[in-house]
Amino acid sequence: MSDLVTRLRRHNWRITPQRRVIAETLEGSHVHFTAEQILERAVERMPELSRATVYNTLNEMVALGEVLELTFDGRSKRYDPNADHEHHHLICEGCGLMKDVHAMADPVDWLPGDERHGFTVTRASIAYRGLCPECQAAS
Amino acid sequence: MSDLVTRLRRHNWRITPQRRVIAETLEGSHVHFTAEQILERAVERMPELSRATVYNTLNEMVALGEVLELTFDGRSKRYDPNADHEHHHLICEGCGLMKDVHAMADPVDWLPGDERHGFTVTRASIAYRGLCPECQAAS
DNA sequence: TCCTAGCTTAGACTAGGTCTAAGTCAAGAT
DNA sequence: ATCTTGACTTAGACCTAGTCTAAGCTAGGA
Ligand SMILES: [Mn+2]
Ligand SMILES: [Mn+2]
Ligand SMILES: [Zn+2]
Ligand SMILES: [Zn+2]
Numbered sequence: 107m108s109d110l111v112t113r114l115r116r117h118n119w120r121i122t123p124q125r126r127v128i129a130e131t132l133e134g135s136h137v138h139f140t141a142e143q144i145l146e147r148a149v150e151r152m153p154e155l156s157r158a159t160v161y162n163t164l165n166e167m168v169a170l171g172e173v174l175e176l177t178f179d180g181r182s183k184r185y186d187p188n189a190d191h192e193h194h195h196l197i198c199e200g201c202g203l204m205k206d207v208h209a210m211a212d213p214v215d216w217l218p219g220d221e222r223h224g225f226t227v228t229r230a231s232i233a234y235r236g237l238c239p240e241c242q243a244a245s
Numbered sequence: 246m247s248d249l250v251t252r253l254r255r256h257n258w259r260i261t262p263q264r265r266v267i268a269e270t271l272e273g274s275h276v277h278f279t280a281e282q283i284l285e286r287a288v289e290r291m292p293e294l295s296r297a298t299v300y301n302t303l304n305e306m307v308a309l310g311e312v313l314e315l316t317f318d319g320r321s322k323r324y325d326p327n328a329d330h331e332h333h334h335l336i337c338e339g340c341g342l343m344k345d346v347h348a349m350a351d352p353v354d355w356l357p358g359d360e361r362h363g364f365t366v367t368r369a370s371i372a373y374r375g376l377c378p379e380c381q382a383a384s
Numbered sequence: 385t386c387c388t389a390g391c392t393t394a395g396a397c398t399a400g401g402t403c404t405a406a407g408t409c410a411a412g413a414t
Numbered sequence: 415a416t417c418t419t420g421a422c423t424t425a426g427a428c429c430t431a432g433t434c435t436a437a438g439c440t441a442g443g444a
Pocket of ligand 2: 277332344345
């Protein structure tokens with residue numbers, strides 16, 4: 107019983123076998139998988155699982171606010187089960203490696219009122235970029 | 246003579262008629278266009294301009310560091326000629342409207358050393374999200 | 385003038401993601 | 415227990431952003 111499944115259950119959202127496998131595949135990892143990677147892994151446990159269900163399910167979990175959708179490169183979206191812990195990301199520009207990081211301040215507090223253009227600002231995420239140790243050595 | 250063209254000239258990079266039209270199309274706007282929008286507009290001035298040249302040219306300007314590539318949604322990339330002024334973005338979750346904003350501090354300073362995982366951190370960008378005045382009224 | 389490297393082109397191609405139409409399933413009503 | 419109905423799943427067609435290819439075009443240097 108994964109923590110993500112527990113959180114999903116609270117939204118009286120039907121936990122079908124397919125949805126459970128997808129959620130457990132996401133939760134089991136400490137990385138940020140693409141939809142295709144999730145399909146690839148989930149299919150090992152449920153071979154008849156379809157691509158459409160993976161995409162539908164991920165989109166629903168994002169809509170419920172229990173999974174984050176990350177789009178740092180222009181390539182595939184990545185899915186992050188860690189939606190209940192505020193955090194940011196550190197991305198290697200060499201190899202794409204992505205780490206969770208925690209900043210010392212909430213960036214929303216650093217946006218002055220006259221820079222808000224009348225918006226209601228609900229959240230902010232920081233993308234830190236640099237080179238990981240391996241890519242530093244390689245260059 | 247646009248400011249972006251002036252900056253590009255410094256990299257001894259051939260300013261062909263196509264590249265000039267693309268750069269001026271980008272520069273002339275205060276918004277964040279997609280490649281297709283740039284093609285659409287540039288073609289009004291140079292009808293034989295090709296899609297491939299627009300993509301090649303945008304990628305080169307990004308590689309030169311004179312244009313920023315923004316990927317906030319999982320859809321098309323957006324191009325920002327304002328690469329010489331450090332800034333962040335405020336995005337409406339309702340309609341996608343994107344505004345430039347300036348924070349009161351550099352987020353790199355808020356990332357403690359023990360959160361850097363051995364990376365060299367070179368830059369950080371903040372994506373603020375919320376609802377624009379129009380989308381607030383509509384909801 | 386000729387050569388060469390770089391630039392541009394049309395259009396084929398790829399990959400990520402969405403949509404459709406048909407079939408399956410499961411919770412609540414009877 | 416069976417029925418009903420809406421929700422869920424499926425295969426595969428489809429869409430769109432972006433890349434690649436092969437051929438032709440340019441411009442600057444020898
Ligand atoms: Mn994360
Ligand atoms: Mn901008
Ligand atoms: Zn790296
Ligand atoms: Zn809006």
